[in-house]
Amino acid sequence: MSLLKIGVIPGDGVGPEVTEVGLGILEKVAKRDGLVYELHPFDLGGERFLRTGEVLPQADQDRLRACDVILLGAVGHPGVPPGVLEKGILLKLRFDFHQYINLRPVRLFPGAPCPVTGKGPDDIDMVVVRENNEDLYVGAGGFTYKGTPEEVAIQTSINTRPGVERCIRYAFDAARGRAARGAFKGLSEADKAGGYTRQVTLVAKTNVLTFAHDLWMRAFNEVAADYPDVKPGYMHVDACCMRMVTNPEWFDVIVTTNMFGDIITDLGAVLQGGMGLAASGNLNPTKTAPSMFEPVHGSAPDIAGKGIANPLAAILSTAMMLDHVGATPSADRIRRAVARVLAAGAPKTPDLGGKASTVEVGNAVRDAL
Amino acid sequence: MSLLKIGVIPGDGVGPEVTEVGLGILEKVAKRDGLVYELHPFDLGGERFLRTGEVLPQADQDRLRACDVILLGAVGHPGVPPGVLEKGILLKLRFDFHQYINLRPVRLFPGAPCPVTGKGPDDIDMVVVRENNEDLYVGAGGFTYKGTPEEVAIQTSINTRPGVERCIRYAFDAARGRAARGAFKGLSEADKAGGYTRQVTLVAKTNVLTFAHDLWMRAFNEVAADYPDVKPGYMHVDACCMRMVTNPEWFDVIVTTNMFGDIITDLGAVLQGGMGLAASGNLNPTKTAPSMFEPVHGSAPDIAGKGIANPLAAILSTAMMLDHVGATPSADRIRRAVARVLAAGAPKTPDLGGKASTVEVGNAVRDAL
Ligand SMILES: CC(C)[C@H](C(=O)O)[C@@H](O)C(=O)O
Ligand SMILES: CC(C)[C@H](C(=O)O)[C@@H](O)C(=O)O
Numbered sequence: 258m259s260l261l262k263i264g265v266i267p268g269d270g271v272g273p274e275v276t277e278v279g280l281g282i283l284e285k286v287a288k289r290d291g292l293v294y295e296l297h298p299f300d301l302g303g304e305r306f307l308r309t310g311e312v313l314p315q316a317d318q319d320r321l322r323a324c325d326v327i328l329l330g331a332v333g334h335p336g337v338p339p340g341v342l343e344k345g346i347l348l349k350l351r352f353d354f355h356q357y358i359n360l361r362p363v364r365l366f367p368g369a370p371c372p373v374t375g376k377g378p379d380d381i382d383m384v385v386v387r388e389n390n391e392d393l394y395v396g397a398g399g400f401t402y403k404g405t406p407e408e409v410a411i412q413t414s415i416n417t418r419p420g421v422e423r424c425i426r427y428a429f430d431a432a433r434g435r436a437a438r439g440a441f442k443g444l445s446e447a448d449k450a451g452g453y454t455r456q457v458t459l460v461a462k463t464n465v466l467t468f469a470h471d472l473w474m475r476a477f478n479e480v481a482a483d484y485p486d487v488k489p490g491y492m493h494v495d496a497c498c499m500r501m502v503t504n505p506e507w508f509d510v511i512v513t514t515n516m517f518g519d520i521i522t523d524l525g526a527v528l529q530g531g532m533g534l535a536a537s538g539n540l541n542p543t544k545t546a547p548s549m550f551e552p553v554h555g556s557a558p559d560i561a562g563k564g565i566a567n568p569l570a571a572i573l574s575t576a577m578m579l580d581h582v583g584a585t586p587s588a589d590r591i592r593r594a595v596a597r598v599l600a601a602g603a604p605k606t607p608d609l610g611g612k613a614s615t616v617e618v619g620n621a622v623r624d625a626l
Numbered sequence: 627m628s629l630l631k632i633g634v635i636p637g638d639g640v641g642p643e644v645t646e647v648g649l650g651i652l653e654k655v656a657k658r659d660g661l662v663y664e665l666h667p668f669d670l671g672g673e674r675f676l677r678t679g680e681v682l683p684q685a686d687q688d689r690l691r692a693c694d695v696i697l698l699g700a701v702g703h704p705g706v707p708p709g710v711l712e713k714g715i716l717l718k719l720r721f722d723f724h725q726y727i728n729l730r731p732v733r734l735f736p737g738a739p740c741p742v743t744g745k746g747p748d749d750i751d752m753v754v755v756r757e758n759n760e761d762l763y764v765g766a767g768g769f770t771y772k773g774t775p776e777e778v779a780i781q782t783s784i785n786t787r788p789g790v791e792r793c794i795r796y797a798f799d800a801a802r803g804r805a806a807r808g809a810f811k812g813l814s815e816a817d818k819a820g821g822y823t824r825q826v827t828l829v830a831k832t833n834v835l836t837f838a839h840d841l842w843m844r845a846f847n848e849v850a851a852d853y854p855d856v857k858p859g860y861m862h863v864d865a866c867c868m869r870m871v872t873n874p875e876w877f878d879v880i881v882t883t884n885m886f887g888d889i890i891t892d893l894g895a896v897l898q899g900g901m902g903l904a905a906s907g908n909l910n911p912t913k914t915a916p917s918m919f920e921p922v923h924g925s926a927p928d929i930a931g932k933g934i935a936n937p938l939a940a941i942l943s944t945a946m947m948l949d950h951v952g953a954t955p956s957a958d959r960i961r962r963a964v965a966r967v968l969a970a971g972a973p974k975t976p977d978l979g980g981k982a983s984t985v986e987v988g989n990a991v992r993d994a995l
Contacts, residue, residue, distance in 0.1 A: 339832040339833040339836075339843075340832065340833045340834070340836045343833040343834065344833070344834070344836065348834070371743075372742055372743050372744075372871060372872055373741055373742065373743070373871075374740075374741050374742070374743050375741075393783070393834065393835060394834055396836065398783075398835075398836075398837035398838060399837055400837060400840075400841070402787075404844075405787070406787055406788065407786075407787065407788075408786070408787035408841060409784065409785065409786050409787070410785045410837045410838045410840065410841035411782050411783060411784050411785070411837060411838065412782070412783045412785075412835045412837045412838035412839075413780050413781070413782045413783070414762070414767075414780060414781045414782070414783075415778065415780050416778065416779045416780070416781075417776075417777070417778050418771075418774070418775055418776065418777035418778070419775065419776075462885075462888075463708040463709065464708040464709045464712040464713070465709070465712065465713070465717070465762065465763055465885075465888075466762060466767075466781045467708075467709045467713065467765065467767075468767030468768055468769060468779045468780060468781045469767060469779045469780065469781035470781075471769075471779065472769070472777060472779035474708075475773075494888075494889055495888050495889050495891075495892035496892060498867065498889055498890075498892050498893045498896075499892040499893065499895060499896050499901070502741060502742075502871065502893070502896050503741055503896060503900070516831075516834075517889075519831075519834075519863075519864050520863055520864050520867055520886075520889060521867075522864075523864035523865060523867050523868045524867045524868065524871070524893070526868060527867075527868050527871045527872060531872070532868070
C-alpha cells in the first residue's frame with residue numbers, strides 16, 4: 258500500500274483527548290499490518306477561532322484537500338455562537354469535499370450497555386446511510402422583518418434527484434455488502450423464498466413533505482427495482498423513532514435524509530451503548546476529495562480536560578477510515594479488539610458505568626490488538 | 627355548564643373502535659358530573675374517499691366549525707395515497723381551525739410497561755408543546771424538472787414570530803400550571819434557590835437551521851424573561867432524542883417545532899408504554915374555532931376490525947377534551963380510572979402484553995370510574 262496522508266483535526270473539548278488515543282491504535286495496527294501513513298495536524302476549532310477569528314482559512318482547506326482522508330475529533334465550543342464552527346468547519350468540509358454519505362453503523366457489542374429492556378446484540382445490528390450534502394443542511398433560507406413582531410423566517414430543504422439517487426444506491430449496495438454475513442435475520446420465510454437476502458428501509462415523511470419526499474420515494478422505488486435481492490421498505494420518521502427502540506431487530510440498512518439521519522442516529526447511538534461508542538464516516542465514495550471520519554459525539558465541554566471521555570467512538574471511526582482505504586483486515590482487527598475489551602467488562606469509562614480513564618481504555622484496546 | 631356540541635370523526639381502521647369506547651366513558655362521567663352534550667357524527671376518512679372521492683367537503687367543514695370541540699379516532703387508509711387524508715382532513719383542520727398547539731403529555735402510569743431499563747413513573751412526566759400551524763407542515767414547496775434526472779424538489783419551513791411566540795408563551799404558561807403539583811424534580815437546589823419552580827426546554831437545531839431556529843431562539847429568550855419562576859433550557863433535537871431515552875427525568879415542559887414535535891412525541895409514546903397510551907389535543911386556545919382531540923396512534927390497518935386496539939389513548943384524549951372545556955374534575959376522574967386499571971395489571975390489550983379486547987378494557991375503565 259502506498260503512503261497514506263491523513264489530515265488530523267483534533268478540534269475542541271474532548272476531541273484532542275480521544276483523537277490521540279485513536280492515533281495510538283492506528284500506529285500499532287499499522288506497524289503490524291505494514292500500513293504506511295503520515296499525519297498532517299490541523300489547528301481548527303473553537304480555540305483557534307477565539308484566538309484569531311479564523312474558522313477555516315482557504316490555505317487550511319487546500320492542505321486538507323491534499324490529504325487522502327481526515328480524522329476529526331470534535332468541533333464545538335461554549336464560547337462560540339451556535340452554527341459558526343458547525344457550518345464553518347464540519348458542514349463546510351462535508352459539502353465542499355462532496356462527502357455525500359454519512360455512514361453510521363448501529364451495532365451493539367456484547368458487553369456494551371443497552372438501555373432498552375430485553376434487547377441484545379442479536380437485535381441491534383443496522384447501519385444508517387444518511388444523505389450528507391442536501392436537505393435542510395444546505396443553509397438556504399432567510400428572514401423578513403427581522404427583529405420585529407412581524408418577523409418571518411424560512412428554511413428550505415433542497416433535494417436533487419442525482420443527490421438522492423446516489424445515496425439510495427449506496428444504501429442498496431451496502432445491503433448487498435452485508436449479505437456476506439448471511440441473510441438479514443428480520444426477513445420472513447416468504448421474503449427469503451422470494452429471493453431477498455437483505456433489506457433497505459427508506460425513512461422519510463411522505464405524507465407531509467409531499468414535495469421533497471415524493472422525490473425520495475420515487476427515486477427509492479426506481480433504484481430498488483435494480484436490486485431484486487434486497488427487500489425495500491418504507492417507514493415514517495416518527496414511527497421509525499418508535500420502532501428503533503421497541504423493535505431494533507426490524508432494521509438492516511436505513512437510508513434517510515440529512516436532517517432525519519441526524520436525529521435517528523443519536524437514537525441509534527443510545528441503542529449501541531451511548532455516544533461513547535458511535536462512529537461515523539463522511540464519505541466521498543468517488544474519492545475526488547478526502548472522506549472524513551469522526552465520532553458522533555461532540556466536544557463535550559462538561560467533561561473536557563478530565564481525561565475520562567470514552568475513546569471507543571474515535572477508535573471505531575479510525576477503523577472506518579481503514580475500511581475506506583481498503584485496509585479492511587486492519588479495521589476488523591481494531592473492531593475485534595474493541596469487542597474484546599467490551600466483552601471483558603473492564604476497563605470502562607464513566608459513561609459506560611466504569612471508572613477508567615480515556616488512556617486506560619485506549620491501552621486496553623491496544624493490548625487486545 | 628351549557629350544552630357541549632361535540633363533533634365526532636371516528637375515521638378509519640381502529641378509529642371507530644376506540645372512539646366508541648371513549649364515548650362510552652364520556653357518557654358515564656357526564657351523567658355523574660352533570661355535563662350535557664350532544665354528539666355530531668361525521669363520516670370522514672379513507673372509506674368515504676374511496677366511495678365518493680370526497681375528502682372534506684366544505685359543508686362538513688362548516689358543520690365541524692359549528693361544534694365546540696372535535697373527537698377524532700384516526701384517519702389513514704392503505705388504499706389511499708400518502709398525504710391525501712393527512713393533508714386533506716387532519717392537517718387541514720389543524721390549520722383552518724387555528725389549532726396552533728399540539729399538546730402531548732408524556733406520563734408513565736404505574737403499571738404501564740416502559741421499555742427503558744431502570745426508569746419508572748417518577749422519571750417520566752413531561753409534556754410536549756408542539757407548534758401545530760407552521761414549519762415544514764405548511765405545504766410550501768415544489769419541483770423543477772420533475773420526473774427527469776435533473777429533478778429538484780424543495781420543501782420550506784415557514785416560521786412567523788407571532789406563531790412561534792404564542793406557542794412558546796403557551797409552554798411557559800403550561801409550566802406555571804404544573805407548579806401546582808410541586809416543583810419540578812429535575813431542578814437543582816441552586817435552581818430552586820434562584821426562584822425556579824418549573825422548566826421549559828426549547829428543542830430545535832439552532833446550529834444548522836440558522837434562520838428558522840434563530841427566530842425560535844430569540845423569541846424563546848424574550849418570552850422566558852417574562853417568567854422568572856420558570857427555568858429556560860435549550861437542547862438540540864438529536865440530543866433530545868437521546869436524552870428522552872437515557873434521562874427522561876430531565877424534562878418538564880418541552881416546546882418545539884411542528885416537525886420535531888412529531889418525531890419526539892412518538893418517542894414519548896414509547897416511554898409512556900406505547901402508542902396505545904398516547905393522547906393529544908390540537909388546541910385553539912383562543913376558542914375562535916373548535917379544538918380537536920385524538921389518540922397519537924393512527925388507523926393501524928393491521929389490527930383493524932379485530933377488536934383488540936388499545937382504547938386508553940382515545941379515553942385519555944377524551945379527558946383532555948374535558949380539560950379544554952373546563953371540566954377538569956371530570957377529566958381527572960377519567961385519568962384516575964385509567965390509572966387504576968393500569969395499576970391492577972389487567973385487563974390489558976395485546977400491545978401491553980395482555981389478551982383483553984378493546985371493549986373489555988373500556989368496561990374496566992368504566993367500572994373504575
Ligand atoms: C454538529 C452538527 C452540525 C452535526 C449535524 O447536525 O450533522 C452533528 O449533530 C452530527 O450529527 O454530526
Ligand atoms: C398523520 C400525520 C400527518 C401526523 C403528523 O405528522 O402530525 C401524525 O404523525 C401525528 O403526529 O399526529
